[in-house]
Amino acid sequence: MPNKFNFFNKKPRYIELPINPQMQQQQQKSLPPNADTAVGENGAPPAIPDGLWIKCDFCGELLYKKDFAADLKVCKNCGHHYRMNAQERLEMIVDEDTFNEFNAGLISLNPLDFDGYDKKLLALREKTGMNEAVVTGYGKIDGYDAVIGVMDSNFIMGSMGSVVGEKVTRAFEYAAEKKLPIIIFTASGGARMQEGMFSLMQMAKTSAAAGFCAQAGQLYITVLTDPTTGGVTASFAMLGDILLSEPQALIGFAGKRVGEQTIGQKLPEGFQTAEFLLEHGFIDQIVARKDMKATLAQLLALHVKN
Amino acid sequence: MFKRILIANRGEIAVRVIRACREMGIQTVAVYSEIDRHALHVDLADHAICIGPAKARDSYLNIENIISATVLAGAEAIHPGFGFLAENSRFAEMCRECNIAFIGPDPEVIDMMGNKSKARQIMVQAEVPVIPGIDGLLEDFKHAQRAADIIGYPVMLKASAGGGGKGIRIVRSPDDLKKAYDTAKSEAKAAFNDDSMYMEKYLEEPRHIEFQILADSYGNVIHLGERDCSIQRRNQKVIEEAPSMLLTEELRQKMGDTAVRAAKTVGYQNAGTVEFLVDKAGNFYFMEMNTRIQVEHGVTELVTGIDLVQEQIKIAAGEKLSYTQEDIKLHGHAIECRINAENPSLNFRPSPGKVNVMLWPGGNGVRLDSAIYNGYEIPPTYDSMIAKLLTYGRNREEALNKMNRALEEFVIEGIDNNIDFLFQILSHEKFIKGQFNITFIDKEFSYR
Numbered sequence: 001m002p003n004k005f006n007f008f009n010k011k012p013r014y015i016e017l018p019i020n021p022q023m024q025q026q027q028q029k030s031l032p033p034n035a036d037t038a039v040g041e042n043g044a045p046p047a048i049p050d051g052l053w054i055k056c057d058f059c060g061e062l063l064y065k066k067d068f069a070a071d072l073k074v075c076k077n078c079g080h081h082y083r084m085n086a087q088e089r090l091e092m093i094v095d096e097d098t099f100n101e102f103n104a105g106l107i108s109l110n111p112l113d114f115d116g117y118d119k120k121l122l123a124l125r126e127k128t129g130m131n132e133a134v135v136t137g138y139g140k141i142d143g144y145d146a147v148i149g150v151m152d153s154n155f156i157m158g159s160m161g162s163v164v165g166e167k168v169t170r171a172f173e174y175a176a177e178k179k180l181p182i183i184i185f186t187a188s189g190g191a192r193m194q195e196g197m198f199s200l201m202q203m204a205k206t207s208a209a210a211g212f213c214a215q216a217g218q219l220y221i222t223v224l225t226d227p228t229t230g231g232v233t234a235s236f237a238m239l240g241d242i243l244l245s246e247p248q249a250l251i252g253f254a255g256k257r258v259g260e261q262t263i264g265q266k267l268p269e270g271f272q273t274a275e276f277l278l279e280h281g282f283i284d285q286i287v288a289r290k291d292m293k294a295t296l297a298q299l300l301a302l303h304v305k306n
Numbered sequence: 307m308f309k310r311i312l313i314a315n316r317g318e319i320a321v322r323v324i325r326a327c328r329e330m331g332i333q334t335v336a337v338y339s340e341i342d343r344h345a346l347h348v349d350l351a352d353h354a355i356c357i358g359p360a361k362a363r364d365s366y367l368n369i370e371n372i373i374s375a376t377v378l379a380g381a382e383a384i385h386p387g388f389g390f391l392a393e394n395s396r397f398a399e400m401c402r403e404c405n406i407a408f409i410g411p412d413p414e415v416i417d418m419m420g421n422k423s424k425a426r427q428i429m430v431q432a433e434v435p436v437i438p439g440i441d442g443l444l445e446d447f448k449h450a451q452r453a454a455d456i457i458g459y460p461v462m463l464k465a466s467a468g469g470g471g472k473g474i475r476i477v478r479s480p481d482d483l484k485k486a487y488d489t490a491k492s493e494a495k496a497a498f499n500d501d502s503m504y505m506e507k508y509l510e511e512p513r514h515i516e517f518q519i520l521a522d523s524y525g526n527v528i529h530l531g532e533r534d535c536s537i538q539r540r541n542q543k544v545i546e547e548a549p550s551m552l553l554t555e556e557l558r559q560k561m562g563d564t565a566v567r568a569a570k571t572v573g574y575q576n577a578g579t580v581e582f583l584v585d586k587a588g589n590f591y592f593m594e595m596n597t598r599i600q601v602e603h604g605v606t607e608l609v610t611g612i613d614l615v616q617e618q619i620k621i622a623a624g625e626k627l628s629y630t631q632e633d634i635k636l637h638g639h640a641i642e643c644r645i646n647a648e649n650p651s652l653n654f655r656p657s658p659g660k661v662n663v664m665l666w667p668g669g670n671g672v673r674l675d676s677a678i679y680n681g682y683e684i685p686p687t688y689d690s691m692i693a694k695l696l697t698y699g700r701n702r703e704e705a706l707n708k709m710n711r712a713l714e715e716f717v718i719e720g721i722d723n724n725i726d727f728l729f730q731i732l733s734h735e736k737f738i739k740g741q742f743n744i745t746f747i748d749k750e751f752s753y754r
Contacts, residue, residue, distance in 0.1 A: 048377055048404050049403060053370060067396065
């Protein structure tokens with residue numbers, strides 16, 4: 001780099017930080033030879049530990065992992081809502097120390113003797129620390145009582161087998177019996193194919209349970225999160241009295257490719273996103289994650305008697 | 307001791323830190339934005355790394371790039387200067403995770419002092435006097451009446467979401483409270499959509515007096531006396547001096563002990579400043595603590611003979627303080643004028659551009675901290691402060707005479723500057739007599 005103002009005889013060497021990663025290798029060589037003598041605070045040289053930053057898949061912004069967690073897994077630059085697990089979501093929504101889980105011990109059997117299903121369930125239980133793809137229970141939201149269900153896409157893509165269906169059904173029944181509002185956060189790839197017909201009948205069962213709860217006069221709010229598809233969309237997910245969604249969530253029944261092949265047409269841009277659904281009147285409101293708890297609390301406040 | 311330090315700043319303070327490092331035999335790495343290619347700090351440093359485009363957000367506030375630059379350049383420590391990332395606890399935390407020494411306090415302490423209400427609570431516990439006010443927020447008008455009676459008029463009503471002077475009312479008697487309460491509330495509602503109010507005692511014409519602290523990592527804390535920064539324009543300091551004319555030796559000792567106690571309570575390390583407001587009766591109240599080197603640190607250096615930036619570096623490198631409180635003696639008097647590239651008659655509009663001719667003052671008792679030179683192009687992107695002119699004399703009169711003389715010698719052509727405005731302040735009778743407070747410029751000058 002040309003230097004117009006030459007103040008000192010021993011000129012500094014200039015370093016330009018590489019803009020693209022390919023340049024990085026090449027740049028390393030021309031750096032000042034101090035790296036081997038440099039010693040940081042506790043004896044080791046300064047270095048950037050792995051995973052200090054997360055790169056946003058959508059806008060490329062670097063996000064500090066602690067900021068990312070504090071921002072509820074939303075990119076501070078582009079606002080993309082990353083998926084949350086059930087635990088994180090409960091922490092975000094439910095008042096501290098008020099959550100009592102229902103039926104935590106229910107686990108799936110392998111009714112079809114589906115090859116490898118047992119193993120898969122065992123491995124996932126260990127990895128996620130959950131027994132199934134939905135957590136249900138009773139808790140308080142800003143002081144308002146509610147039955148709460150949260151699905152988790154980390155457990156076989158939140159698919160609905162007999163246990164998911166049963167837990168959701170019991171949650172509806174509890175809400176109806178105790179006269180409580182019910183809120184379900186959905187995230188699912190659909191029915192669980194490993195349980196075949198046992199899975200498919202959960203659609204009818206949960207829908208009937210939602211109906212039972214409605215007849216008992218209880219408020220049912222669904223919060224559609226990324227992704228809510230297949231048999232869950234086609235059953236209890238879309239039956240809420242109020243349908244909320246997180247921004248940019250994928251919501252649909254069959255996937256885009258299947259849809260295009262079936263009707264022989266190109267699907268419009270943004271098809272099956274929360275925004276598209278809102279525009280076409282399928283859902284009531286898109287709520288950013290930071291506003292979710294306040295919005296739910298407000299809805300509950302409006303529906304509480306007295 | 308560190309072998310190489312990266313300075314995550316620009317302008318005069320970057321130059322100041324580089325100078326300290328050179329005197330200590332430490333190599334320096336400057337960082338710069340594209341527009342600062344020809345800035346003085348880039349030339350003075352041993353190495354220089356471009357960290358992004360002109361906008362501060364993309365360069366001097368770009369944590370990822372600054373940390374990458376530090377690791378690539380093999381620097382063991384970062385000096386943040388003031389402004390930019392100096393009081394960013396996340397940045398300090400990331401430095402720690404990357405095994406880089408942050409020359410400043412721990413991120414936890416930065417956080418604690420950065421949160422005003424938390425800092426206030428801690429100071430109350432440490433028995434540091436704070437401006438009397440209510441705990442929490444005002445519930446209703448009746449609460450406001452009760453609170454005002456307890457605190458004593460005049461009181462200040464403040465919107466808790468406040469900013470930019472909106473939602474603030476000074477109430478001098480119970481008769482005015484109702485109207486002030488209602489209007490402040492509706493103003494806050496309109497401006498911030500949040501009408502929650504807070505109430506504290508309103509101090510009439512206080513002085514801004516701050517104490518310089520040094521604390522090492524072994525629990526030793528000392529203070530280096532005070533600076534009087536009451537000459538302010540819209541909360542921006544213009545002229546600072548040490549020592550303050552207002553303080554008696556007794557009050558100085560009392561305030562200094564309080565500042566040391568405040569720093570000890572939060573486990574402070576490195577250089578910091580405890581700011582107080584002092585009323586006419588000599589009552590002092592904690593305002594805030596700045597967890598960094600200050601712009602006006604030079605006046606303290608002149609009256610104590612201690613290089614604060616070098617001390618910062620030594621503390622960060624784990625050295626013990628080499629002074630005790632008894633070693634600190636204030637000698638003589640020092641004054642600092644901030645020279646800004648701005649036009650006072652055009653509402654202090656910044657005046658960036660090329661410095662065609664610059665002739666800087668010198669001579670006995672004159673110190674100039676600056677980053678501009680003949681032919682330098684001042685970018686419009688950053689702060690308009692271009693130089694700090696300091697003078698030192700055996701007493702205030704001598705220091706003032708030198709300041710007048712030095713300002714007369716100072717020639718800057720090509721850009722507008724505030725030297726004439728500084729002259730006006732220096733020749734004001736009340737300033738000369740030392741009878742001023744933080745409302746001085748507002749009250750005595752037509753352009754403010």
